[in-house]
Amino acid sequence: MNQNQPVLYIVTPTFARREQFPELTRLSQTLFHVPHMIWLLIEDTSECSPILSSLLERCQIPYVHMVAPMPAQFLVTAKKPRGVSQRNAALQWILTHPELPEGVLYFADDDNTFDLRLFKDIRKTQKVSMFPIGLMGETGINSPVVRNGQVVGFISDWFGKRKFPVDMGEFAVNIRYLTYNPAKVAMPFMVGYEEDGFLRGIVKKWSDIEPLAEGCTKVWVWHTTAEESLLPVINSRGGDSNLRDLLSELESTGVVGTTVTGPGIPVCPMDSDCI
Numbered sequence: 001m002n003q004n005q006p007v008l009y010i011v012t013p014t015f016a017r018r019e020q021f022p023e024l025t026r027l028s029q030t031l032f033h034v035p036h037m038i039w040l041l042i043e044d045t046s047e048c049s050p051i052l053s054s055l056l057e058r059c060q061i062p063y064v065h066m067v068a069p070m071p072a073q074f075l076v077t078a079k080k081p082r083g084v085s086q087r088n089a090a091l092q093w094i095l096t097h098p099e100l101p102e103g104v105l106y107f108a109d110d111d112n113t114f115d116l117r118l119f120k121d122i123r124k125t126q127k128v129s130m131f132p133i134g135l136m137g138e139t140g141i142n143s144p145v146v147r148n149g150q151v152v153g154f155i156s157d158w159f160g161k162r163k164f165p166v167d168m169g170e171f172a173v174n175i176r177y178l179t180y181n182p183a184k185v186a187m188p189f190m191v192g193y194e195e196d197g198f199l200r201g202i203v204k205k206w207s208d209i210e211p212l213a214e215g216c217t218k219v220w221v222w223h224t225t226a227e228e229s230l231l232p233v234i235n236s237r238g239g240d241s242n243l244r245d246l247l248s249e250l251e252s253t254g255v256v257g258t259t260v261t262g263p264g265i266p267v268c269p270m271d272s273d274c275i
């Protein structure tokens with residue numbers, strides 16, 4: 001691998017829920033295949049969780065593990081500026097480490113799905129690059145519109161008077177481009193306007209935007225979302241079998257809760273017709 005190529009700074013905000021551990025397992029194993037990158041995994045909580053620390057240690061990717069909880073005033077609002085605290089912490093981390101090697105910043109949500117070609121492609125970003133993201137909204141796609149190699153507009157199912165009606169997964173930025181005017185590098189805590197506010201702060205002219213993914217004709221990132229589900233609370237009595245340890249393993253990932261009262265999980269013994 002060419003060590004002179006730009007580093008990828010992949011920023012992932014994450015928060016505790018049932019799907020968190022499986023989703024980060026998938027993402028970490030995608031990123032394992034990406035050379036020359038640093039993964040900034042930033043939790044929406046006050047202390048780094050041990051289960052994520054051990055996931056990071058296992059995954060053999062250079063990483064930074066931080067916390068940056070959502071400010072308390074948003075905990076009570078119906079719509080929340082998700083991941084904004086964490087992305088701002090990552091931006092500050094980059095800006096306050098001028099010794100970092102040249103590279104490209106990309107905001108990779110923990111539930112999105114990435115084609116490895118995306119990471120190869122965004123490494124080329126000189127200023128700000130943009131590209132399609134699939135499974136977005138009712139139309140199934142968000143993308144820049146490209147004519148003669150230039151971004152001339154956007155498709156999205158919601159424009160909302162935004163100058164840059166793009167999703168978080170639809171752009172990447174060369175970190176050099178951030179350092180021109182560090183005072184303007186911030187993501188606003190404004191639901192729906194996080195990307196627009198951030199890009200308005202840094203993009204100087206339309207021609208700075210570089211269309212990627214073969215002229216925005218390929219989809220190499222998907223806005224997937226796991227269906228939210230309730231935490232089942234299961235009786236962890238396992239007698240002398242594997243079940244007690246299995247359930248406690250699963251509990252440590254936050255996927256089930258356990259109790260010692262109530263009925264256990266039904267077991268189908270061998271040589272019986274279980275219905």
Ligand code: UGA
Pocket residue numbers: 012013014015043044070080081082083084086108109110111167168169191192194223225
């Ligand atoms: C869309 C965009 O793709 C997000 O990048 C954007 O932050 C979000 O809308 C928004 O503006 O609210 P969506 O799938 O609706 O994404 O949001 P989530 O995937 O639920 O959250 C985005 C990121 O923030 C995820 O990495 C998630 O783990 C994190 N998050 C979410 C938190 O850190 N705290 C929360 O309370 C919720």
Ligand code: MN
Pocket residue numbers: 109111112223224225
């Ligand atoms: Mn999402």
